[in-house]
Amino acid sequence: MTIKAEIISVGTEILLGEILNSDAQIISSALSELGINLYYQTVVGDNYERLSEVLKTALSRSDIIILTGGLGPTYDDITKKTAADALNLRLIEDNDVLKRIQAYFDKKNIEMTPNNKLQALIPQGAKVLQNDWGTAPGIMIEYNKQKIFMLPGPPYECENMLKNRLIPILKEQSDGIIKSKFIRVFGIGESAVEYLLRDIMANAQNPTAAPYAKDGEALVRITAKAADEKEADKLLEPLETEIIKRLGTNVYGINCASLEDQAAELLKKSRLTVSCAESCTGGLLAERLTSISGASNFFPGSIVSYTEEIKNNILKVKKETIETFGVVSLQTAQEMALQASITFKTDIGIGITGYAGPSAPSENDLGHIFVCVYFKKRYSAKELRLIGNRNKVRRLASSWALKLLIDILKENNLPNKIP
Amino acid sequence: MTIKAEIISVGTEILLGEILNSDAQIISSALSELGINLYYQTVVGDNYERLSEVLKTALSRSDIIILTGGLGPTYDDITKKTAADALNLRLIEDNDVLKRIQAYFDKKNIEMTPNNKLQALIPQGAKVLQNDWGTAPGIMIEYNKQKIFMLPGPPYECENMLKNRLIPILKEQSDGIIKSKFIRVFGIGESAVEYLLRDIMANAQNPTAAPYAKDGEALVRITAKAADEKEADKLLEPLETEIIKRLGTNVYGINCASLEDQAAELLKKSRLTVSCAESCTGGLLAERLTSISGASNFFPGSIVSYTEEIKNNILKVKKETIETFGVVSLQTAQEMALQASITFKTDIGIGITGYAGPSAPSENDLGHIFVCVYFKKRYSAKELRLIGNRNKVRRLASSWALKLLIDILKENNLPNKIP
Numbered sequence: 001m002t003i004k005a006e007i008i009s010v011g012t013e014i015l016l017g018e019i020l021n022s023d024a025q026i027i028s029s030a031l032s033e034l035g036i037n038l039y040y041q042t043v044v045g046d047n048y049e050r051l052s053e054v055l056k057t058a059l060s061r062s063d064i065i066i067l068t069g070g071l072g073p074t075y076d077d078i079t080k081k082t083a084a085d086a087l088n089l090r091l092i093e094d095n096d097v098l099k100r101i102q103a104y105f106d107k108k109n110i111e112m113t114p115n116n117k118l119q120a121l122i123p124q125g126a127k128v129l130q131n132d133w134g135t136a137p138g139i140m141i142e143y144n145k146q147k148i149f150m151l152p153g154p155p156y157e158c159e160n161m162l163k164n165r166l167i168p169i170l171k172e173q174s175d176g177i178i179k180s181k182f183i184r185v186f187g188i189g190e191s192a193v194e195y196l197l198r199d200i201m202a203n204a205q206n207p208t209a210a211p212y213a214k215d216g217e218a219l220v221r222i223t224a225k226a227a228d229e230k231e232a233d234k235l236l237e238p239l240e241t242e243i244i245k246r247l248g249t250n251v252y253g254i255n256c257a258s259l260e261d262q263a264a265e266l267l268k269k270s271r272l273t274v275s276c277a278e279s280c281t282g283g284l285l286a287e288r289l290t291s292i293s294g295a296s297n298f299f300p301g302s303i304v305s306y307t308e309e310i311k312n313n314i315l316k317v318k319k320e321t322i323e324t325f326g327v328v329s330l331q332t333a334q335e336m337a338l339q340a341s342i343t344f345k346t347d348i349g350i351g352i353t354g355y356a357g358p359s360a361p362s363e364n365d366l367g368h369i370f371v372c373v374y375f376k377k378r379y380s381a382k383e384l385r386l387i388g389n390r391n392k393v394r395r396l397a398s399s400w401a402l403k404l405l406i407d408i409l410k411e412n413n414l415p416n417k418i419p
Numbered sequence: 420m421t422i423k424a425e426i427i428s429v430g431t432e433i434l435l436g437e438i439l440n441s442d443a444q445i446i447s448s449a450l451s452e453l454g455i456n457l458y459y460q461t462v463v464g465d466n467y468e469r470l471s472e473v474l475k476t477a478l479s480r481s482d483i484i485i486l487t488g489g490l491g492p493t494y495d496d497i498t499k500k501t502a503a504d505a506l507n508l509r510l511i512e513d514n515d516v517l518k519r520i521q522a523y524f525d526k527k528n529i530e531m532t533p534n535n536k537l538q539a540l541i542p543q544g545a546k547v548l549q550n551d552w553g554t555a556p557g558i559m560i561e562y563n564k565q566k567i568f569m570l571p572g573p574p575y576e577c578e579n580m581l582k583n584r585l586i587p588i589l590k591e592q593s594d595g596i597i598k599s600k601f602i603r604v605f606g607i608g609e610s611a612v613e614y615l616l617r618d619i620m621a622n623a624q625n626p627t628a629a630p631y632a633k634d635g636e637a638l639v640r641i642t643a644k645a646a647d648e649k650e651a652d653k654l655l656e657p658l659e660t661e662i663i664k665r666l667g668t669n670v671y672g673i674n675c676a677s678l679e680d681q682a683a684e685l686l687k688k689s690r691l692t693v694s695c696a697e698s699c700t701g702g703l704l705a706e707r708l709t710s711i712s713g714a715s716n717f718f719p720g721s722i723v724s725y726t727e728e729i730k731n732n733i734l735k736v737k738k739e740t741i742e743t744f745g746v747v748s749l750q751t752a753q754e755m756a757l758q759a760s761i762t763f764k765t766d767i768g769i770g771i772t773g774y775a776g777p778s779a780p781s782e783n784d785l786g787h788i789f790v791c792v793y794f795k796k797r798y799s800a801k802e803l804r805l806i807g808n809r810n811k812v813r814r815l816a817s818s819w820a821l822k823l824l825i826d827i828l829k830e831n832n833l834p835n836k837i838p
Contacts, residue, residue, distance in 0.1 A: 015457045017448025018631055020439055024462075029436025038434045039469060041462035043443075050458060057476070212437055282709025283702030286723045290701025293777050293809055301729035303722050304705045310720035310763060344729060358712050390712055 005031055005038045006062040008054055010070035010079050011153055012045040023068045023151075023158045030162055033180055034170055035225060036064065046076040055086045063146055066166070069153030071136040073115045079150055080121060080139065087143050089123040097128055101135050129165040133157045138165055178225050179232035183243055185218040186259060186403045187250040193218045196246050200239070207235045209243065216396050217259075220247075252406050259402035264292035266409035267299075274405065275344035276302040277315055277336035279327075280356040280369060285398040301344045305336070315339045328354050333370035334379050341374050348408070349374040350401050354384070356393045369397045373404045380404050424450055424457045424483035427473055429498050430572055431464040442487045442570075442577045449581055453589055454597050454644060455483065465495040474505045482565055485585070488572030490555040492534045498569055499558065503542040506562050510540040516547055520554050548584040552576045557584055597644050598651035602662055604637040605678060605822045606669040612637045615665050619658070626654050628662065635815050636678075639666075671825050678821035683711035685828035686718075693824065694763035695721040696734055696755035698746075699775040699788060704817040720763045724755070734758045747773050749789050749800055756793035767827070768793040769820050773803070775812045788816045792823045799823050 007024050014021050024041045031038045039062070044054045051070075058065045070079030084091050098120035105112040119136045122128055129138030129149075134157040139150040151161045171177070185193055190213035194201070197220065201209050207224035222239050226232035244251050253262035267274060276285045286302035289295055305311040308327055312319055317335040325331040336351025354369025355361075367386035372379055382400055386393045426443050433440050443460045450457045458481070463473045470489075477484045489498030503510050517539035524531040538555045541547055548557030548568075553576040558569040570580045590596070604612055609632035613620070616639065620628050626643035641658050645651035663670050672681035686693060695704045705721035708714055724730040727746055731738055736754045744750040755770025773788025774780075786805035791798055801819055805812045 014444075015447055015460065016451045017444050017446070020441060020444050021460075022439060025433075025436050025439050027436070028434055032435045039464065039466075040473070041434065041440075041460075043460035045458065047458075054459070278702075281706075282714065282718075283697075283705030283721060283723070286702030287700075287706045290723070290725065291810060291813070295701065296725055299701075300726040301722065301724050301733065302702060303720065304702070304709070305720050306709065306715055307719040314720065314762060343733060391710060394710070 003036050003064060004062045005036050005064035005066065006040040006042070006058050007038065008051075008058060008065065008067045009041065009043045009153075010046060010051060010067060011043070012047075012076075014043045015045050022155050023153065026155075026159055027066055027068070027151075027162055027166075030167055031170075033178055033223065034167070035178055036170065046070055046078055048078055048082055051078065051082045052086055055083060059086065059143075059146065064170075065146065065148045067148070067150045068158055071119065071138075071150060071152050073113075073118050073135070075115075077118070080123060083141070083148060083150065084123040087123070087141065087148070089125065089141070091121040092124055093117070093120050094122040094128060095120075097122065097137050100130070100137075104135050129161060131157060131161060132164075133160045140169065176225060176227045177229060177232060178223060179229060179236065180221050180223040181236055181240060182255050183220040183222065183240065183247070183251055184253045184256060184259075184262070185220065185247055185250050186252050186399060188218065188247070189213070190218045193220060193247065197243060200242065204239065207239050209239060216392070216399060249407060252403060258288075259399055259406065260288040260292055263289065263402050263405050263409070264295065264298070266406060268294065268297055270409055271298075272348055272409070273298050273300060273344075273346040274348040274350065275300060275340045275346040276350045276352070276401075277311075277340035277343075278302070278304050278351075279306060279311070279336070279353040281352050281394050281398045281401075282306065284394050285350065285352060285401050288398055288402065300346060303340065303343065311336065315343065328365070328368060328370065330370050330372070330381055330383065333372035333381060334374070337372040337374035337379065347375065348405065350405065352397055352401055354397060356390050356397070358390060367393050369393070371397060371401045371404060373401065373408055375408050380408055422455050422483060423481045424455050424485065425459040425461070425477050425481040426457065427470075427477060427484065427486045428460070428462045428572075429465060429470060429486060429489035430462070431466075431495075433462045434464050441574050442572065445574075445578055446485055446487070446570075446581055446585075449586055450589075452597055452599055452642065453586070455589065465489055465497055467497055467501055470497065470501045471505055474502060478505065478562075478565065483589075484565065484567045486567070486569045487577055490538065490557075490569060490571050492532075492537050492554070494534075496537070499540060499542060502560070502567060502569065506542070506560060506567070508542040508544065508560070511543055512536070512539050513541040513547060514539075516541065516556050519549070519556075523554050548580060550576060550580060551583075552579040559588065595644060595646045596648060596651060597642060598648060598655065599640050599642040600655055600659060601674050602639040602641065602659065602666075602670055603672045603675060603678075603681070604639065604666055604669050605671050605818060607637065607666070608632070609637045612639060612666065616662060619661065623658070626658050628658060635811070635818060668826060671822060677707075678818055678825065679707040679711055682708065682821050682824050682828070683714065683717065685825060687713065687716055689828055690717075691767055691828070692717050692719060692763075692765040693767040693769065694719060694759045694765040695769045695771070695820075696730075696759035696762075697721070697723050697770075698725060698730070698755070698772040700771050700813050700817045700820075701725065703813050704769065704771060704820050707817055707821065719765060722759065722762065730755065734762065747784070747787060747789065749791070749802065752789035752791035752800060753793070753798050756791045756798065760793050766794065767824065769824065771816055771820055773816060775809050775816070777809060786812050788812070790816060790820045790823060792820070792827055794827050799827055 044050050070077045127140040131137045136152045138161045141148040193211045209222045212219040224232040224235035256262040283304045305315045311317040316339050321331050333351040333353050337349040341349030351372045355365045357366045360366045369384040372381040386396050463469050489496045546559040550556045555571045557580045560567040570577050612630045628641045631638040643651040643654035675681040702723045724734045730736040735758050752770040752772050756768040760768030770791045774784045776785045779785045788803040791800040805815050
């Protein structure tokens with residue numbers, strides 16, 4: 001039998017467009033990984049009548065109902081009251097919950113105002129899902145053969161309650177386990193990935209493969225259902241191998257979080273150091289590399305050389321190079337990479353120069369960027385023609401730099417000799 | 420009479436958690452500014468039965484129904500068919516729309532596959548909302564006294580269709596205009612803003628004031644309904660003045676997009692130049708300053724000095740300073756700011772040094788950061804004790820640097836003499 005789920009997000013702030021409904025996304029994603037079918041997401045305001053109506057509809061069609069938001073201490077937090085009424089349950093003050101809330105305030109050395117007691121009201125017979133990330137506990141009600149969950153709305157609390165309370169309960173009732181792996185791809189688009197894997201995606205039942213696009217990158221999620229982890233790994237392995245074979249060096253990592261995450265990991269392993277000389281990306285590449293904790297192990301520093309004068313005076317890029325080949329040229333990018341490695345005494349130097357827009361000498365120059373990585377007296381370079389607004393172009397250029405760096409670190413792509 | 424609206428987002432990819440429903444947020448926000456009450460958002464998959472059911476419910480309770488997604492050329496794009504059936508309308512191929520789609524492919528020099536013709540099917544009697552940002556047109560159906568809109572799902576198309584097609588139609592039917600202004604605040608939290616403005620927010624009917632929190636910043640939106648723009652401005656002005664009076668120099672800009680946007684604006688006006696020497700923020704401040712188009716007018720370059728050696732050798736921060744006061748100290752931040760201005764020959768230099776975490780010499784050092792701005796032989800500095808993960812701490816530190824810079828540029832806060 002197919003388990004049918006739906007999400008009801010309670011919060012006028014979502015209907016006013018003040019916040020994105022990110023809770024619904026992370027819950028949806030988790031349900032999808034568990035193989036539970038989510039058929040509806042509904043957002044409704046902090047309004048008793050409308051929430052009652054939405055809840056009644058949900059109870060008529062879904063096995064699992066997950067409500068988020070409206071569990072807090074203020075008068076417009078009505079989720080528990082509305083749900084209890086819909087199910088004909090009384091709300092009862094739970095002593096343990098009340099103690100936990102009191103302890104939370106004591107620890108923070110703040111006086112607890114009386115309205116916080118409302119958070120300790122629990123529908124009769126419901127299970128309390130302990131909230132270690134805030135004050136309002138989550139709730140699970142089993143009603144006939146349906147399960148109604150309530151999770152706090154603040155994303156940090158919601159995500160932790162989902163991972164640590166809801167998912168374990170939902171897993172328990174499903175047979176076996178579901179395991180996913182993420183194959184991260186850069187250099188070809190989602191549609192190209194889809195094309196290359198079309199027969200796999202069409203035929204695969206278990207494990208399955210699904211491509212995604214995100215921030216100019218592609219991602220393939222492969223998922224297996226099995227009795228245990230070992231069996232799941234056995235199912236995933238041949239599919240993973242086949243996908244990597246087809247996508248080639250466009251695959252830059254498995255289960256890593258991002259290009260910078262993978263680059264940092266490889267830099268730490270190889271004990272090599274890196275520095276950058278950035279023009280149009282204005283510090284974005286350095287920012288991404290240093291966003292990884294422990295970056296000081298491989299990253300001593302970096303320069304943003306936005307003008308020709310700085311490229312020339314501080315970075316020591318030769319005047320002739322800029323005059324002969326232009327400030328946006330392979331040669332300038334190469335010298336920037338080399339000079340970064342000299343200035344900061346690093347094994348690897350990365351240079352980026354180009355026009356991120358919206359202004360450029362001509363329309364043809366818009367998005368024209370050179371990225372170059374220097375390593376062991378050799379260079380790996382890429383000429384880019386990027387389309388998009390300033391921020392998108394800058395992001396893609398820095399992503400290409402990270403991809404070239406990763407390829408070198410993997411020795412997939414040994415740099416060419418100095419020209 | 421209150422106009423009641425609801426949004427129906429059609430797309431299995433949202434239910435799988437693959438994408439955030441950002442379309443719903445931008446539409447919600449626009450409706451809120453127009454003074455139209457949005458009571459529900461529903462997400463439903465590309466499924467005829469379930470969409471029919473959701474649409475039937477919407478028709479029974481709302482005056483305006485906005486559907487997004489499912490207008491494309493593939494077999495699972497079922498929005499038009501489902502809506503036409505629900506309203507008993509036939510779908511008819513629209514010749515003008517077909518020509519536009521053909522022209523779109525001709526321009527891109529791609530052959531149009533036959534399935535693209537589906538996008539030219541329009542419910543009988545519906546108004547076509549021309550899509551200049553993609554192939555699938557939008558649709559408006561007037562049914563009894565209700566209006567049903569359909570907009571394409573891709574966020575870029577949806578946002579442009581909303582702004583250029585939907586909002587003008589909705590504005591037409593409302594009396595007068597609604598005008599909002601955004602007062603941008605940094606340095607105090609949303610709850611402090613709420614506290615300082617509590618009587619205003621409680622009593623204001625027209626104009627209204629509402630605070631928001633975003634990325635560690637606060638924002639107050641003031642909104643007036645009036646017969647015309649001039650009258651709206653007259654209503655807004657005294658409220659704006661009062662709010663600025665209460666929030667003081669925490670207000671850094673009106674209707675600007677961000678701290679970097681405001682800083683860039685003031686730098687361009689003043690014809691002053693700026694450079695940075697960043698440690699823990701790793702290039703983020705430079706990245707934010709150069710994210711603004713035209714940054715080359717005020718920003719020649721910048722350095723990331725992640726290690727003591729680089730601070731010392733490249734940036735020329737004195738060894739004694741670091742040894743005497745520590746690498747994370749006011750004195751080091753001051754010298755970094757000064758040396759940045761010397762190295763890059765700029766009027767203003769900004770130095771940032773601190774521990775972004777997760778590792779630091781002691782727990783007490785986590786989030787301990789000094790930000791310093793040098794200008795005209797004087798310094799403006801701030802010692803920060805920030806809480807949060809690495810990325811949040813880095814973002815806040817760079818925001819503080821921008822705020823100090825803005826204050827100097829506004830001459831709100833003249834730097835102190837050299838200590």
